[in-house]
Every structure is written in structure tokens, then in C-alpha cells.
Amino acid sequence: LEQMQVRDSLKMYNKLVERCFQECVEDMRSKALTGKEEQCVSKCCEKFMHVTARVGMRFQEFFSQMEQQAAAAAAAAGTGK
Amino acid sequence: LEQMQVRDSLKMYNKLVERCFQECVEDMRSKALTGKEEQCVSKCCEKFMHVTARVGMRFQEFFSQMEQQAAAAAAAAGTGK
Amino acid sequence: LEQMQVRDSLKMYNKLVERCFQECVEDMRSKALTGKEEQCVSKCCEKFMHVTARVGMRFQEFFSQMEQQAAAAAAAAGTGK
Amino acid sequence: MADASEAERNMVAAAALSMATTELEYRVSLLNSMVSTCHERCAARPYKEGQLSVGENSCLDRCCAKYWQVVAIVGQLLGSQKQ
Amino acid sequence: MADASEAERNMVAAAALSMATTELEYRVSLLNSMVSTCHERCAARPYKEGQLSVGENSCLDRCCAKYWQVVAIVGQLLGSQKQ
């Protein structure tokens, strides 16, 4: 499972690079990133990490809520006997 | 292999959700889907299942045809000996 | 690892088909590819293979350069002792 | 006899682990789609700030809420079709 | 001697299973691309109906036929380049 986590984070790394490249790199007339492109890549990456944190929080809330409901339903079924 | 099938159907489930969300959910001004969005998601999902069935049928036809041709070619080669 | 290579090349094959289909096949009014579509698919595929070769070359250069730098740094650290 | 039951227990444990892995993979891929889709929809462009604004945050919350609803609708339709 | 040949048979079986799995994965991924691409091309938007119309069905059939042709052309070019 640890192995899986490493693989997932490398996958996410690759996807983040691809996304920010596509959104920020505007042309291929130079070999080096322009200042504007470089800034855009940094902001893109930072923003994406914040989005991941926020969505991850909502995600965990949802699943823990679902498990509580399942537990409550199981308890109710037990009482109903 | 059974494990693989479960994984593939979960993958397809995820992709279908993503596709229908992107095609149907129009804005983020409300927390709940509008009636129109909800209907669109249902139709999108239903249509996708029908597309999968139709394309799957053509897919199987193609491969069974190919195998028949391979068998016929093998038989012909056998006769030619 | 050999198994992995076979899988990767099959994956690339699938992706190449999808890419060239999407870029070249224009409409669904006929069952057979038009001459223009067929030509486009060939060129698309050929070009993609050349792009793969070129980018692959730059890719290997980069990693072998990185490894040389790492080795040089290690040697320098050894001398510094 | 003891051996057989141990082998059985091992098989049950292996099956449970494999199911848990599949479930985990499913959740990871669901989370990734949500992050990617909601980033697409809510992150203001061009990127001027690395931080999320108040508006972006509430957009993300609504995006997640709607995403779960789509998950539920699609799940129900896929489930009903199987039977 | 018997042992060696059994080990050999096991290895051959394992290799065959692994090849079959790879082949299956390839077909599944090919099918998924076809479904996705042809849905993209043929499903009429906005989605008003869950059912497929006659026009959509024949669009799908043509899309599949063209897809196989692209598979063949690409396969031939990739094959010829390897040698």
C-alpha cells in the first residue's frame, strides 16, 4: 500500500506538470521560460495544491458521514429486533 | 481476472461520472443540481450505456470474424500441405 | 519488466490510434475512410513516431547529464574529505 | 485439519486485502477526478494568486456537492441496469 | 526429472496467463477508447433522450468501422518501423 501511495503521488506530480505546462506555457519561441510563464506555473501549482486540500477535506467529510449513517442504520436495525 | 473486471467497471463508473458532470453541470451558483442538470445527467448516463452496448456488439463481431478468418487460413494451409 | 514494455507499447498503440482518429476522421457519413482521412492518419502516425524519437533522445540526454552531475558531485564530496 | 483451516484463513485474508485495495484505488481515482474537475471549474484564470479566494472556496464546496449528486445518479442507473 | 518438467510446465502456464492478461487489457482499453470516441462523435447533444435514435445507431456503426481501419493503418506503420 505504501508502494501504491508513492506511485499515486508520482502520477499526480506528472499530471500537475502537464496541466500547468499546458495552461501557462504560451509559445515555443524561446528555450527558457519567460518570467510570466514561470510565475504562472508557480501559481498554478500552488493553487492546485490548495484545491486538492479543500476537495480532500470535503471528500473525507463525505465518507465519514456515510459511515456514520451506515453505523446508525445498523444500530437502529439492532434496536428494532 | 474477476478482480480485473471489478476494477474496470469501477474505472468506467468514475469516467462516466466525470464525463456527465462535465457535459451537464453548467454552473456553480447552487449547491444542488438544477432539474435540467439532473435530467441531463440521467440521459447522458443512459445514452452512454446504450453506446457501450452497441459498440461492444460490433467489437465482438469483429474479433470473432478475425478468429474465423485465422481458423480458415490455418485450415487452408493444412489442406495445401 | 519485459511484460511491462509490451503493455506500454500496446498502450501507446491505443493512444496513437485514438489521437489520429480524432485529428483526422472528419465525419461519419461513410463506412470507409476517405482518401484524405487515410492519408492524414498515415502522416499523423509517422509524425508521431518521429516526435517520439526526437523527444526520447532529449529525454535520455537529460537523464544521463543528471547522472553525470550526481557522479561529479559525489566525486567532489569525496575529494573534499 | 489445522493446516486446511489456516490455508482457508489465508485465502480469506488475501481476498479481503485485494478488495480493500480495489476500494482504495476507486476512492483515489474518484478523488483525483473531483480535484481535477473542480480545479478546472473554480480556479480563476489567469493565475494571479496561489491562495484560494473566498469565492473560489465556495465554488469548490458547491462543485463537490454537485459531484456527489452525479455520483449518486450514475450509481443508481448503473445498478438498476444490472438487475 | 519429473520435477523439472513440472516446473517448466508451470512457467509456461504462468507466461501464457500473463500474455492472456496483457491481451485482455489491450482489448479492454481499445474497447474503452472506441466507446469514448464514438460516443463523443455520435451522441446527439443536448441529451434529450436516453435511447439511441436510428441516426445515432448508424453513426456508431460507421464510427466503429472507421476505427478498425485506423487501427489497421497504425498497426501496419508501427510494425513496419520495427523491422
Place this chain on the structure above:
Amino acid sequence: MADASEAERNMVAAAALSMATTELEYRVSLLNSMVSTCHERCAARPYKEGQLSVGENSCLDRCCAKYWQVVAIVGQLLGSQKQ
């Protein structure tokens, strides 16, 4: 004692193999993204030639150079955030 150290060596070897596989997968997927992104950006459309022109070749070289820079920036930001 000999047994234990052999088992240990086997475990270390297995861990190393698994790390090497992960590293290789990472590189393959990075290469695939680069090829796909730079093909997208640099291959002239409509496809008239199968060969790459001089302009396309230098576009690819610049695209790769910029891609590595993005890899470096993102890697640095992801790394700094972890600590």
C-alpha cells in the same frame, strides 16, 4: 543465521526491484506526457508530411527544455510543501 541473512537479502532485493519499477513507471509516464504535449504544440497541422521539418524539430527541442523547467518548479514546490 545464514538463513536469516539470506531472507533479509531477498527482502532488500525485492524492495529495490519494486523501487526501480516505480521509478521506471514514473519516467515512462513523464516521457509519454512530454511526447504528447510537445506533439500537440509542435506538429504542424494539417498533417502534410510524415517527416519533421527543421522548424518542428527546433520547436520540439525548446518544448522539451521548457518542460524540464516546469518539472523542476513543480518538484520544488511539492517538495517544500511536504516539510
